[in-house]
Amino acid sequence: MASQGVLQNGSACGCKGIRSCLICENANTKLNFTANETPKVSQEFTYNPSSRRAFRCVNGIEESFLFPGVFVWENFVTEEEERELVSKMDENIWRESQSGRRKQDFGPKVNFKKRRVRVGGFCGLPSISEKLVARMSREPQLNGFQPVEQCNLDYNPQRGSAIDPHLDDSWLWGERLVTINLLSDTILTMSLDEGCGQLDQGEVKVYVHLSRRSLVALYGEARHQWKHAIHRKDIHSRRVCTTFRELSAEFLPGGEQAEMGTQLLNIALTFRGVPL
Template identity: 50%
Template structure:
Protein backbone atom coordinates (compact mmCIF):
# COMPACT_ATOMS: atom_id res chain seq x y z
CA UNK A 1 0.00 0.00 0.00
CA UNK A 2 1.56 3.30 -1.10
CA UNK A 3 -1.29 5.72 -0.38
CA UNK A 4 -2.98 6.86 2.82
CA UNK A 5 -6.61 5.94 3.44
CA UNK A 6 -8.60 9.20 3.51
CA UNK A 7 -12.18 8.02 3.98
CA UNK A 8 -14.28 7.11 7.05
CA UNK A 9 -14.86 3.42 6.23
CA UNK A 10 -14.35 0.90 9.04
CA UNK A 11 -14.54 -2.86 9.30
CA UNK A 12 -16.15 -4.49 6.28
CA UNK A 13 -17.45 -1.19 4.88
CA UNK A 14 -15.63 0.25 1.88
CA UNK A 15 -15.92 2.90 -0.82
CA UNK A 16 -14.15 3.81 -4.06
CA UNK A 17 -11.54 5.75 -2.09
CA UNK A 18 -10.28 2.84 0.01
CA UNK A 19 -11.00 -0.20 -2.17
CA UNK A 20 -7.99 0.34 -4.50
CA UNK A 21 -5.76 0.65 -1.43
CA UNK A 22 -6.89 -2.60 0.19
CA UNK A 23 -7.35 -4.45 -3.11
CA UNK A 24 -10.97 -5.32 -2.54
CA UNK A 25 -14.39 -4.47 -3.89
CA UNK A 26 -17.72 -4.07 -2.15
CA UNK A 27 -19.67 -7.14 -3.24
CA UNK A 28 -22.06 -7.58 -0.33
CA UNK A 29 -25.04 -6.35 -2.36
CA UNK A 30 -24.41 -8.37 -5.52
CA UNK A 31 -26.09 -11.68 -4.64
CA UNK A 32 -28.58 -13.08 -7.13
CA UNK A 33 -32.16 -12.86 -5.88
CA UNK A 34 -35.70 -12.94 -7.24
CA UNK A 35 -36.61 -9.28 -7.66
CA UNK A 36 -40.02 -7.70 -7.11
CA UNK A 37 -40.86 -4.03 -7.67
CA UNK A 38 -43.20 -2.31 -5.23
CA UNK A 39 -46.28 -0.49 -6.49
CA UNK A 40 -47.54 2.17 -4.04
CA UNK A 41 -50.99 2.22 -5.66
CA UNK A 42 -51.86 -1.39 -4.85
CA UNK A 43 -49.45 -2.10 -1.98
CA UNK A 44 -48.02 -5.15 -3.72
CA UNK A 45 -44.62 -5.93 -5.17
CA UNK A 46 -44.62 -7.32 -8.70
CA UNK A 47 -42.15 -9.54 -10.47
CA UNK A 48 -41.02 -8.83 -14.04
CA UNK A 49 -42.58 -5.38 -13.98
CA UNK A 50 -42.26 -3.56 -17.30
CA UNK A 51 -42.65 0.13 -18.10
CA UNK A 52 -46.09 -0.38 -19.63
CA UNK A 53 -47.24 -2.57 -16.74
CA UNK A 54 -47.93 0.29 -14.37
CA UNK A 55 -50.91 0.21 -12.04
CA UNK A 56 -53.54 -1.07 -12.65
CA UNK A 57 -52.17 -3.03 -15.62
CA UNK A 58 -49.63 -5.19 -13.78
CA UNK A 59 -48.58 -8.60 -15.06
CA UNK A 60 -46.58 -11.42 -13.51
CA UNK A 61 -46.54 -12.73 -9.97
CA UNK A 62 -46.86 -10.47 -6.95
CA UNK A 63 -46.49 -10.49 -3.18
CA UNK A 64 -48.11 -8.34 -0.52
CA UNK A 65 -45.60 -5.85 0.89
CA UNK A 66 -47.17 -3.82 3.72
CA UNK A 67 -45.66 -0.90 5.57
CA UNK A 68 -44.52 1.44 2.79
CA UNK A 69 -46.19 4.74 1.87
CA UNK A 70 -44.84 6.88 -0.97
CA UNK A 71 -45.83 10.52 -1.48
CA UNK A 72 -44.63 11.84 -4.82
CA UNK A 73 -43.62 15.50 -5.25
CA UNK A 74 -43.70 16.19 -1.53
CA UNK A 75 -41.72 19.36 -2.26
CA UNK A 76 -41.65 21.55 -5.37
CA UNK A 77 -38.54 22.05 -7.55
CA UNK A 78 -38.14 25.53 -6.04
CA UNK A 79 -38.39 24.15 -2.49
CA UNK A 80 -35.90 21.43 -3.35
CA UNK A 81 -33.41 24.01 -4.60
CA UNK A 82 -33.82 26.02 -1.41
CA UNK A 83 -33.44 22.95 0.83
CA UNK A 84 -30.27 21.82 -0.95
CA UNK A 85 -28.82 25.31 -0.58
CA UNK A 86 -29.63 25.37 3.15
CA UNK A 87 -28.18 21.88 3.65
CA UNK A 88 -24.98 22.70 1.79
CA UNK A 89 -24.48 25.78 3.95
CA UNK A 90 -23.72 23.36 6.79
CA UNK A 91 -20.45 21.42 6.96
CA UNK A 92 -20.55 17.75 5.97
CA UNK A 93 -18.85 15.01 8.00
CA UNK A 94 -17.36 11.96 6.27
CA UNK A 95 -19.34 8.79 6.93
CA UNK A 96 -18.81 5.17 5.98
CA UNK A 97 -19.30 3.52 2.58
CA UNK A 98 -18.64 6.71 0.62
CA UNK A 99 -21.34 8.81 2.25
CA UNK A 100 -21.24 12.17 4.01
CA UNK A 101 -23.63 13.12 6.80
CA UNK A 102 -25.15 15.84 8.94
CA UNK A 103 -26.82 14.87 12.23
CA UNK A 104 -29.42 16.81 14.17
CA UNK A 105 -30.37 14.81 17.23
CA UNK A 106 -29.32 13.55 20.65
CA UNK A 107 -26.13 11.55 21.07
CA UNK A 108 -27.16 7.91 21.44
CA UNK A 109 -25.15 4.91 22.60
CA UNK A 110 -27.28 2.13 21.18
CA UNK A 111 -25.34 -0.72 22.80
CA UNK A 112 -25.45 0.75 26.32
CA UNK A 113 -28.86 2.35 25.76
CA UNK A 114 -27.80 5.78 26.91
CA UNK A 115 -28.87 9.15 25.53
CA UNK A 116 -27.24 12.57 25.88
CA UNK A 117 -29.53 15.51 25.28
CA UNK A 118 -26.83 18.10 25.98
CA UNK A 119 -25.41 18.08 22.43
CA UNK A 120 -28.86 18.38 20.83
CA UNK A 121 -29.88 21.93 19.95
CA UNK A 122 -32.98 21.07 17.92
CA UNK A 123 -33.99 20.28 14.39
CA UNK A 124 -32.64 22.79 11.83
CA UNK A 125 -34.71 25.81 10.90
CA UNK A 126 -35.03 24.72 7.26
CA UNK A 127 -36.81 21.52 8.32
CA UNK A 128 -39.70 23.33 10.02
CA UNK A 129 -41.73 23.66 6.81
CA UNK A 130 -41.26 19.94 6.10
CA UNK A 131 -42.47 18.87 9.55
CA UNK A 132 -45.49 21.15 9.24
CA UNK A 133 -46.32 19.69 5.85
CA UNK A 134 -46.00 16.18 7.26
CA UNK A 135 -48.36 17.06 10.12
CA UNK A 136 -50.85 18.52 7.62
CA UNK A 137 -50.90 15.26 5.64
CA UNK A 138 -53.21 12.30 6.16
CA UNK A 139 -50.30 10.00 7.02
CA UNK A 140 -48.17 11.92 9.53
CA UNK A 141 -50.54 14.21 11.43
CA UNK A 142 -49.16 12.97 14.79
CA UNK A 143 -45.52 12.66 13.72
CA UNK A 144 -43.08 14.38 16.13
CA UNK A 145 -39.51 13.89 14.90
CA UNK A 146 -36.61 14.26 17.32
CA UNK A 147 -33.82 13.40 14.90
CA UNK A 148 -32.86 14.36 11.36
CA UNK A 149 -29.99 12.67 9.56
CA UNK A 150 -28.96 14.10 6.19
CA UNK A 151 -26.94 11.72 4.04
CA UNK A 152 -25.16 12.56 0.80
CA UNK A 153 -24.57 9.86 -1.84
CA UNK A 154 -22.37 10.37 -4.92
CA UNK A 155 -21.24 7.96 -7.65
CA UNK A 156 -17.69 9.35 -7.51
CA UNK A 157 -17.21 7.96 -4.00
CA UNK A 158 -19.15 4.77 -4.70
CA UNK A 159 -21.68 5.65 -2.02
CA UNK A 160 -23.81 2.81 -0.72
CA UNK A 161 -25.47 1.61 2.47
CA UNK A 162 -25.50 -2.03 3.53
CA UNK A 163 -28.71 -3.91 4.41
CA UNK A 164 -29.73 -2.98 7.93
CA UNK A 165 -32.60 -2.43 10.35
CA UNK A 166 -32.75 0.92 12.11
CA UNK A 167 -32.59 0.90 15.89
CA UNK A 168 -35.95 0.27 17.56
CA UNK A 169 -35.07 1.07 21.19
CA UNK A 170 -35.23 4.86 20.84
CA UNK A 171 -36.30 5.36 17.21
CA UNK A 172 -40.01 4.78 16.84
CA UNK A 173 -42.35 3.10 14.42
CA UNK A 174 -42.04 5.39 11.39
CA UNK A 175 -38.93 6.21 9.39
CA UNK A 176 -39.57 9.14 7.07
CA UNK A 177 -37.16 10.03 4.25
CA UNK A 178 -37.25 12.80 1.67
CA UNK A 179 -35.15 12.20 -1.48
CA UNK A 180 -33.56 15.22 -3.17
CA UNK A 181 -31.59 15.81 -6.41
CA UNK A 182 -31.95 12.36 -8.04
CA UNK A 183 -33.91 9.11 -8.14
CA UNK A 184 -32.71 5.94 -6.45
CA UNK A 185 -34.07 2.68 -5.01
CA UNK A 186 -34.42 1.05 -1.62
CA UNK A 187 -33.50 -2.62 -1.87
CA UNK A 188 -35.42 -4.54 0.81
CA UNK A 189 -34.27 -7.97 1.98
CA UNK A 190 -35.28 -10.29 4.80
CA UNK A 191 -33.62 -13.25 6.49
CA UNK A 192 -37.04 -14.93 6.40
CA UNK A 193 -37.01 -14.82 2.57
CA UNK A 194 -33.28 -14.87 1.70
CA UNK A 195 -33.84 -15.41 -2.03
CA UNK A 196 -36.15 -12.41 -2.48
CA UNK A 197 -35.53 -8.68 -2.80
CA UNK A 198 -38.15 -5.95 -3.09
CA UNK A 199 -37.28 -2.71 -4.87
CA UNK A 200 -38.89 0.49 -3.59
CA UNK A 201 -38.54 3.27 -6.20
CA UNK A 202 -37.53 6.54 -4.53
CA UNK A 203 -38.18 9.35 -6.96
CA UNK A 204 -36.66 12.79 -6.70
CA UNK A 205 -38.63 15.03 -4.30
CA UNK A 206 -40.68 12.06 -3.01
CA UNK A 207 -41.29 11.17 0.63
CA UNK A 208 -41.24 7.55 1.80
CA UNK A 209 -42.70 6.34 5.11
CA UNK A 210 -41.52 2.93 6.31
CA UNK A 211 -43.28 1.19 9.19
CA UNK A 212 -44.69 -2.16 10.29
CA UNK A 213 -43.20 -5.24 8.64
CA UNK A 214 -41.17 -3.14 6.21
CA UNK A 215 -39.58 -1.38 9.20
CA UNK A 216 -38.97 -4.33 11.52
CA UNK A 217 -38.70 -7.44 9.33
CA UNK A 218 -37.14 -6.18 6.09
CA UNK A 219 -33.67 -4.65 5.98
CA UNK A 220 -33.23 -1.68 3.66
CA UNK A 221 -30.16 -0.86 1.59
CA UNK A 222 -29.07 1.31 -1.31
CA UNK A 223 -26.85 -0.36 -3.89
CA UNK A 224 -23.90 1.43 -5.37
CA UNK A 225 -25.23 0.84 -8.88
CA UNK A 226 -28.40 2.76 -7.97
CA UNK A 227 -26.50 5.99 -7.22
CA UNK A 228 -25.96 7.59 -10.62
CA UNK A 229 -26.02 11.24 -9.56
CA UNK A 230 -25.66 13.17 -6.33
CA UNK A 231 -28.51 12.34 -3.97
CA UNK A 232 -29.44 13.86 -0.61
CA UNK A 233 -31.59 11.91 1.81
CA UNK A 234 -33.29 13.63 4.74
CA UNK A 235 -34.41 10.99 7.25
CA UNK A 236 -36.60 11.96 10.20
CA UNK A 237 -37.08 9.68 13.22
CA UNK A 238 -39.59 9.73 16.07
CA UNK A 239 -39.46 8.30 19.62
CA UNK A 240 -40.66 4.90 20.83
CA UNK A 241 -43.42 4.60 23.48
CA UNK A 242 -40.68 4.17 26.11
CA UNK A 243 -39.90 7.88 25.65
CA UNK A 244 -43.50 9.06 25.40
CA UNK A 245 -46.18 9.75 27.99
CA UNK A 246 -46.31 6.93 30.54
CA UNK A 247 -43.08 5.36 29.34
CA UNK A 248 -39.98 4.58 31.39
CA UNK A 249 -38.06 7.48 29.85
CA UNK A 250 -40.97 9.92 29.56
CA UNK A 251 -39.08 12.84 31.18
CA UNK A 252 -36.13 12.53 28.81
CA UNK A 253 -38.46 12.11 25.87
CA UNK A 254 -40.35 15.27 26.76
CA UNK A 255 -37.05 17.16 26.93
CA UNK A 256 -35.98 15.86 23.51
CA UNK A 257 -39.31 16.81 21.95
CA UNK A 258 -39.08 20.35 23.37
CA UNK A 259 -35.52 20.79 22.05
CA UNK A 260 -36.45 19.40 18.64
CA UNK A 261 -39.40 21.75 18.29
CA UNK A 262 -37.21 24.81 18.79
CA UNK A 263 -36.00 24.45 15.17
CA UNK A 264 -32.76 26.21 16.05
CA UNK A 265 -30.52 23.19 15.76
CA UNK A 266 -26.90 22.90 14.67
CA UNK A 267 -25.48 19.72 13.17
CA UNK A 268 -23.59 17.46 15.56
CA UNK A 269 -21.34 14.46 14.93
CA UNK A 270 -23.69 11.75 16.18
CA UNK A 271 -23.90 8.34 14.61
CA UNK A 272 -26.69 7.47 12.17
CA UNK A 273 -27.84 3.87 12.59
Protein backbone atom coordinates in the same frame (compact mmCIF):
# COMPACT_ATOMS: atom_id res chain seq x y z
CA MET B 1 -11.16 -5.07 7.33
CA ALA B 2 -11.27 -1.96 5.20
CA SER B 3 -8.62 0.60 5.94
CA GLN B 4 -9.25 4.27 5.38
CA GLY B 5 -8.45 5.76 2.00
CA VAL B 6 -7.49 9.36 1.31
CA LEU B 7 -9.70 11.94 -0.36
CA GLN B 8 -8.44 14.52 -2.83
CA ASN B 9 -8.23 17.13 -0.10
CA GLY B 10 -5.99 14.83 1.95
CA SER B 11 -8.57 13.76 4.55
CA ALA B 12 -9.46 10.12 5.20
CA CYS B 13 -12.76 8.56 4.23
CA GLY B 14 -15.12 7.43 6.97
CA CYS B 15 -15.10 3.67 6.31
CA LYS B 16 -14.54 1.28 9.24
CA GLY B 17 -14.60 -2.48 9.63
CA ILE B 18 -15.99 -4.24 6.54
CA ARG B 19 -17.46 -1.02 5.12
CA SER B 20 -15.79 0.42 2.03
CA CYS B 21 -16.09 3.11 -0.64
CA LEU B 22 -14.27 3.74 -3.91
CA ILE B 23 -11.72 5.93 -2.10
CA CYS B 24 -10.43 3.19 0.20
CA GLU B 25 -10.92 0.45 -2.38
CA ASN B 26 -8.70 2.30 -4.85
CA ALA B 27 -6.16 2.94 -2.12
CA ASN B 28 -6.08 -0.75 -1.16
CA THR B 29 -6.18 -2.54 -4.50
CA LYS B 30 -4.98 -5.86 -3.05
CA LEU B 31 -8.07 -6.14 -0.86
CA ASN B 32 -11.25 -7.74 -2.11
CA PHE B 33 -14.10 -5.39 -1.26
CA THR B 34 -17.54 -6.97 -1.61
CA ALA B 35 -19.47 -5.44 1.28
CA ASN B 36 -21.70 -3.28 -0.88
CA GLU B 37 -22.16 -5.59 -3.85
CA THR B 38 -22.23 -9.18 -2.56
CA PRO B 39 -24.16 -11.24 -5.12
CA LYS B 40 -26.99 -13.41 -3.81
CA VAL B 41 -29.62 -15.57 -5.41
CA SER B 42 -32.86 -13.78 -4.65
CA GLN B 43 -36.45 -13.46 -5.76
CA GLU B 44 -36.91 -9.90 -7.00
CA PHE B 45 -40.07 -7.80 -7.04
CA THR B 46 -40.99 -4.16 -7.72
CA TYR B 47 -43.23 -2.15 -5.43
CA ASN B 48 -46.37 -0.54 -6.85
CA PRO B 49 -47.37 2.37 -4.58
CA SER B 50 -50.88 2.55 -6.08
CA SER B 51 -51.83 -1.03 -5.21
CA ARG B 52 -49.30 -1.29 -2.37
CA ARG B 53 -48.25 -4.66 -3.76
CA ALA B 54 -44.91 -6.11 -4.82
CA PHE B 55 -45.01 -7.73 -8.26
CA ARG B 56 -42.89 -9.50 -10.84
CA CYS B 57 -43.45 -11.22 -14.17
CA VAL B 58 -42.19 -14.78 -14.60
CA ASN B 59 -42.58 -16.47 -18.00
CA GLY B 60 -45.32 -14.02 -18.89
CA ILE B 61 -47.25 -14.66 -15.68
CA GLU B 62 -47.53 -11.83 -13.13
CA GLU B 63 -47.04 -12.70 -9.48
CA SER B 64 -47.65 -10.31 -6.62
CA PHE B 65 -48.17 -10.07 -2.89
CA LEU B 66 -49.33 -7.38 -0.51
CA PHE B 67 -46.39 -5.33 0.76
CA PRO B 68 -47.56 -3.29 3.75
CA GLY B 69 -45.58 -0.60 5.52
CA VAL B 70 -44.39 1.61 2.65
CA PHE B 71 -45.89 5.02 1.89
CA VAL B 72 -44.62 7.10 -1.04
CA TRP B 73 -45.51 10.78 -1.50
CA GLU B 74 -44.48 12.01 -4.93
CA ASN B 75 -43.37 15.64 -5.34
CA PHE B 76 -43.38 16.22 -1.60
CA VAL B 77 -41.24 19.31 -2.16
CA THR B 78 -41.14 21.66 -5.14
CA GLU B 79 -38.07 22.31 -7.32
CA GLU B 80 -37.56 25.65 -5.60
CA GLU B 81 -37.77 24.04 -2.15
CA GLU B 82 -35.32 21.36 -3.23
CA ARG B 83 -32.78 24.01 -4.29
CA GLU B 84 -33.25 25.87 -1.02
CA LEU B 85 -32.91 22.72 1.10
CA VAL B 86 -29.71 21.53 -0.55
CA SER B 87 -28.24 25.05 -0.56
CA LYS B 88 -28.84 25.37 3.19
CA MET B 89 -27.31 21.95 3.81
CA ASP B 90 -24.23 22.86 1.77
CA GLU B 91 -23.71 25.93 3.94
CA ASN B 92 -22.91 23.53 6.81
CA ILE B 93 -20.04 21.07 7.11
CA TRP B 94 -20.54 17.61 5.63
CA ARG B 95 -18.68 15.01 7.69
CA GLU B 96 -17.26 11.85 6.11
CA SER B 97 -19.26 8.75 6.91
CA GLN B 98 -19.08 5.07 6.03
CA SER B 99 -19.48 3.50 2.57
CA GLY B 100 -18.73 6.74 0.75
CA ARG B 101 -21.47 8.81 2.33
CA ARG B 102 -21.21 12.24 3.96
CA LYS B 103 -23.56 13.22 6.76
CA GLN B 104 -24.98 15.92 8.98
CA ASP B 105 -26.62 14.90 12.28
CA PHE B 106 -29.23 16.78 14.27
CA GLY B 107 -30.12 14.74 17.33
CA PRO B 108 -29.19 13.55 20.82
CA LYS B 109 -25.99 11.71 21.66
CA VAL B 110 -26.78 7.98 21.74
CA ASN B 111 -24.98 4.80 22.71
CA PHE B 112 -27.24 2.12 21.24
CA LYS B 113 -25.16 -0.79 22.56
CA LYS B 114 -25.46 0.40 26.17
CA ARG B 115 -28.90 1.96 25.60
CA ARG B 116 -27.93 5.37 26.86
CA VAL B 117 -29.06 8.72 25.52
CA ARG B 118 -28.24 12.26 26.55
CA VAL B 119 -28.81 15.72 25.15
CA GLY B 120 -25.14 16.43 24.45
CA GLY B 121 -24.85 19.37 22.03
CA PHE B 122 -28.30 18.81 20.54
CA CYS B 123 -30.08 22.14 20.08
CA GLY B 124 -32.94 21.19 17.74
CA LEU B 125 -33.79 20.27 14.19
CA PRO B 126 -32.71 22.84 11.54
CA SER B 127 -35.03 25.78 10.92
CA ILE B 128 -35.60 24.85 7.28
CA SER B 129 -37.28 21.59 8.37
CA GLU B 130 -40.11 23.26 10.30
CA LYS B 131 -42.40 23.69 7.28
CA LEU B 132 -41.62 20.16 6.09
CA VAL B 133 -42.64 18.61 9.40
CA ALA B 134 -45.84 20.66 9.40
CA ARG B 135 -46.64 19.43 5.88
CA MET B 136 -46.05 15.80 6.83
CA SER B 137 -48.51 15.99 9.71
CA ARG B 138 -51.35 16.80 7.31
CA GLU B 139 -51.06 13.34 5.75
CA PRO B 140 -53.15 10.70 7.63
CA GLN B 141 -50.36 8.14 7.42
CA LEU B 142 -48.04 10.61 9.20
CA ASN B 143 -50.59 12.00 11.63
CA GLY B 144 -48.90 12.91 14.92
CA PHE B 145 -45.40 12.43 13.53
CA GLN B 146 -43.03 14.46 15.72
CA PRO B 147 -39.40 13.88 14.76
CA VAL B 148 -36.72 14.11 17.40
CA GLU B 149 -33.78 13.38 15.12
CA GLN B 150 -32.75 14.33 11.58
CA CYS B 151 -29.90 12.92 9.54
CA ASN B 152 -28.85 14.39 6.18
CA LEU B 153 -26.86 12.10 3.88
CA ASP B 154 -24.94 12.96 0.72
CA TYR B 155 -24.39 10.18 -1.86
CA ASN B 156 -22.05 10.53 -4.83
CA PRO B 157 -21.12 7.94 -7.49
CA GLN B 158 -17.51 9.19 -7.52
CA ARG B 159 -17.19 8.05 -3.91
CA GLY B 160 -19.07 4.79 -4.48
CA SER B 161 -21.69 5.84 -1.93
CA ALA B 162 -24.10 3.23 -0.58
CA ILE B 163 -25.74 2.01 2.60
CA ASP B 164 -25.83 -1.70 3.39
CA PRO B 165 -29.06 -3.60 4.22
CA HIS B 166 -30.01 -2.82 7.79
CA LEU B 167 -32.82 -2.39 10.30
CA ASP B 168 -32.98 0.91 12.17
CA ASP B 169 -32.88 0.79 15.97
CA SER B 170 -36.26 0.36 17.65
CA TRP B 171 -35.26 1.00 21.27
CA LEU B 172 -35.05 4.78 20.81
CA TRP B 173 -36.59 5.33 17.38
CA GLY B 174 -40.31 4.81 16.94
CA GLU B 175 -42.69 3.31 14.43
CA ARG B 176 -42.17 5.56 11.39
CA LEU B 177 -39.00 6.40 9.48
CA VAL B 178 -39.47 9.25 7.00
CA THR B 179 -37.00 10.13 4.24
CA ILE B 180 -37.08 12.91 1.63
CA ASN B 181 -35.16 12.06 -1.57
CA LEU B 182 -33.46 15.01 -3.31
CA LEU B 183 -31.47 15.78 -6.49
CA SER B 184 -31.81 12.40 -8.24
CA ASP B 185 -33.95 9.30 -8.58
CA THR B 186 -32.82 6.11 -6.85
CA ILE B 187 -34.04 2.71 -5.67
CA LEU B 188 -34.66 1.71 -2.07
CA THR B 189 -34.02 -2.04 -1.85
CA MET B 190 -36.06 -3.88 0.78
CA SER B 191 -34.87 -7.39 1.61
CA LEU B 192 -35.88 -10.35 3.72
CA ASP B 193 -33.27 -13.09 4.19
CA GLU B 194 -35.56 -16.03 4.85
CA GLY B 195 -38.40 -15.40 2.39
CA CYS B 196 -42.03 -14.61 3.16
CA GLY B 197 -45.42 -16.28 2.77
CA GLN B 198 -45.38 -18.65 -0.20
CA LEU B 199 -41.92 -17.33 -1.09
CA ASP B 200 -40.17 -19.43 1.53
CA GLN B 201 -37.01 -20.19 -0.41
CA GLY B 202 -34.06 -17.80 -0.11
CA GLU B 203 -33.84 -14.05 -0.04
CA VAL B 204 -36.69 -11.84 -1.25
CA LYS B 205 -36.05 -8.31 -2.52
CA VAL B 206 -38.58 -5.57 -3.23
CA TYR B 207 -37.41 -2.53 -5.19
CA VAL B 208 -39.08 0.74 -4.21
CA HIS B 209 -38.44 3.39 -6.87
CA LEU B 210 -37.90 6.82 -5.34
CA SER B 211 -38.23 9.76 -7.66
CA ARG B 212 -36.51 13.07 -7.09
CA ARG B 213 -38.29 15.24 -4.47
CA SER B 214 -40.40 12.35 -3.18
CA LEU B 215 -40.97 11.27 0.42
CA VAL B 216 -40.99 7.67 1.62
CA ALA B 217 -42.14 6.42 5.02
CA LEU B 218 -41.46 2.95 6.41
CA TYR B 219 -43.61 1.49 9.19
CA GLY B 220 -44.98 -1.85 10.39
CA GLU B 221 -43.47 -4.92 8.69
CA ALA B 222 -41.35 -2.83 6.31
CA ARG B 223 -39.88 -0.99 9.29
CA HIS B 224 -39.28 -3.89 11.67
CA GLN B 225 -38.85 -7.03 9.53
CA TRP B 226 -37.51 -5.97 6.14
CA LYS B 227 -33.99 -4.56 5.87
CA HIS B 228 -33.55 -1.49 3.66
CA ALA B 229 -30.55 -0.39 1.60
CA ILE B 230 -29.36 1.96 -1.14
CA HIS B 231 -26.92 0.12 -3.39
CA ARG B 232 -23.98 1.69 -5.15
CA LYS B 233 -25.33 0.72 -8.58
CA ASP B 234 -28.44 2.83 -7.91
CA ILE B 235 -26.53 6.08 -7.37
CA HIS B 236 -26.00 7.67 -10.79
CA SER B 237 -25.50 11.32 -9.79
CA ARG B 238 -25.41 13.28 -6.56
CA ARG B 239 -28.23 12.30 -4.21
CA VAL B 240 -29.05 14.06 -0.96
CA CYS B 241 -31.61 12.68 1.45
CA THR B 242 -32.87 13.73 4.83
CA THR B 243 -34.30 11.17 7.28
CA PHE B 244 -36.50 11.99 10.25
CA ARG B 245 -37.06 9.66 13.22
CA GLU B 246 -39.67 9.80 15.98
CA LEU B 247 -39.43 8.44 19.54
CA SER B 248 -40.35 4.91 20.60
CA ALA B 249 -43.06 4.20 23.19
CA GLU B 250 -40.43 3.96 25.94
CA PHE B 251 -39.75 7.70 25.55
CA LEU B 252 -43.36 8.83 25.15
CA PRO B 253 -45.88 9.68 27.93
CA GLY B 254 -46.37 6.59 30.09
CA GLY B 255 -43.01 5.09 29.07
CA GLU B 256 -40.08 4.43 31.39
CA GLN B 257 -38.06 7.30 29.92
CA ALA B 258 -40.90 9.71 29.21
CA GLU B 259 -39.11 12.57 30.99
CA MET B 260 -36.09 12.27 28.73
CA GLY B 261 -38.37 11.94 25.73
CA THR B 262 -40.19 15.16 26.58
CA GLN B 263 -36.90 16.99 27.02
CA LEU B 264 -35.58 15.78 23.66
CA LEU B 265 -38.79 16.57 21.81
CA ASN B 266 -38.98 20.08 23.29
CA ILE B 267 -35.45 20.73 22.06
CA ALA B 268 -36.03 19.19 18.63
CA LEU B 269 -39.11 21.23 17.85
CA THR B 270 -37.47 24.58 18.56
CA PHE B 271 -36.02 24.22 15.02
CA ARG B 272 -32.87 26.09 16.01
CA GLY B 273 -30.43 23.27 15.39
CA VAL B 274 -26.97 23.12 13.91
CA PRO B 275 -25.29 19.86 12.79
CA LEU B 276 -23.25 18.08 15.44
